[in-house]
Amino acid sequence: MMEKREFANTGIMVSAIGLGCMGMSSSYGERNDEESIKTLQRSLELGIDFWDTSDIYGNGDNEKLISKVLRENRNRVFIATKVGFRSGNDTDDGVARQGNYLDGRPEHIKKAVSACLDRLGVECIDLLYLHRVDPNVPVEDSIKAMAKFVEQGKVKYLGISECTLDDLNRAHKIHPISAVQSEYSLVERTVEKNGILQRTKEINAVFVPFAPLGRGLITNKKHMQHLQPTDFRYNIPRYNGEHRINNENLANELDLYAKENFNATVSQLAIAWVLAQQDNIIPIPGTKRRIYLEENVKSIDIHLSERHLKDINAILDKYPNVGERYAARQKGFLKK
Incomplete structure (x- = not known):
């Protein structure tokens, strides 16, 4: 049975493992909306009710896809979405930009959140994140714009993604x-x-790790050798050259440890490790396939002792040359 964790000291209990929905509509190769919808439905059957999306995933298509299941199950889902990114063709001046860009201006936030509500087909969003801090806009201005939706009863809680401690x-x-x-x-x-x-x-917030499986780095070794240009990992250092070799060796050893100690997959071990770090952590492993969803859920049954945690750290220490997690353009969206 799926465990529950409290959301941000509110008394609201959500599944200890959430569902990241980005890959259903973007970034990881071809879409399969039919299988994605079945995956969303199956997640509810398995007790996974903490869903994560964004207005930039598939340029809004991900929210529309989720709405097909969400509308009929509104009281069963804690839905989180994000604003602050825009696609290159979505501009106010009519001049297209190359690739996605950040826009944390209050006037954009206002339009973006209203559009999220429409695409999701809900009257209120449970959790609204600022997807990235726009370096050209004070974070205070972006948060104030988001807070107005809380005052209006259209958003319950606010979050922030990939921020600095100062922000x-x-x-x-x-x-x-x-x-x-x-x-x-x-x-x-x-x-x-x-x-x-x-x-x-310290602030009674939940920490929500995305990519708790390392974007497949340690869980899908064979596939990592044959990434397609349409896969956004194609140019990331971790998946290439000496880093890929280092990470394949790391993955092999973690895989063996998971099998010998828990009769589990390395995916299950990886999620269990994240859950064991703090009780306010709710990871959101992403998948668009039921087979991986059902595999991930079983990680809740793995309980790591102090010895296990030390063993895992020792394995990680043997393979330090993991590589950068983003390519140069993607790193540009992170505030330093």
């Missing part, structure tokens, strides 16, 4: 930040070092 603190002074999202996994632990993970505990 988190500044945002929290304007309006309580209930959730912080960033990448966190066996191969990506920056939030342990930059203070973000600890700060979420």
Whole structure:
């Protein structure tokens, strides 16, 4: 049975494992809307009720896809979406830009949230994130614009994604930040070092790790050798050259450890490891296929002792050359 975790000291209990929906509509090769809808439906059967999307995923198509299941199950789903990214063709001046870009201006936030509500087909969004902090707009201005929707009863809680510690603190002074999202996994632990993970505990926020499986880095070794140009991981350093070799060796050893100690897959071990770090963590492994959803759910049955955690850290220490998690353009969206 799926465990529950409290959402941000609110008394609201949500599934300890959520569902990241991005890959259903973008970034990971061809879409299969029929299978994605079945995956959403199956997630509810398995007790997974914490769903994550964004207005930029598929340029709104992901929210529309989710709405096909959400509308009939509104009381069963805690829905989170994000604003602050725009596609290159979505401009106010009529001049197309190359690729996605950030826009945290209040006037854009206002239009974007209203559009999210329409696409999702809901009267109120449970959790609204600022997807990235726009370096050209004070984070306070973006959060104030989002907070107006809370005042209007159209959003319940606010969150922020991929932020610096300073931006988190500044945002929290304007309006309580209930959730912080960033990448966190066996191969990506920056939030342990930059203070973000600890700060979420201090402000009673949940920490929501995306890519807890390392974007397939340690769970799908064969596929990693044959990425297609349409897959956004194609140019990321971690999946190429010496880094890929390092990570294949790491994946092999973690896979063996999972089998020998838990009769489990490395995916299940990876999610269990994330869950074991803090009790305010709700990972959102993404998938568009039921077979992987059902595999991921079983991670809830793995309980890691202190010995297990030490063993895993020892394995990670043997393979430090993991590589950068983003290519140059993607890194440009992260505020330094």
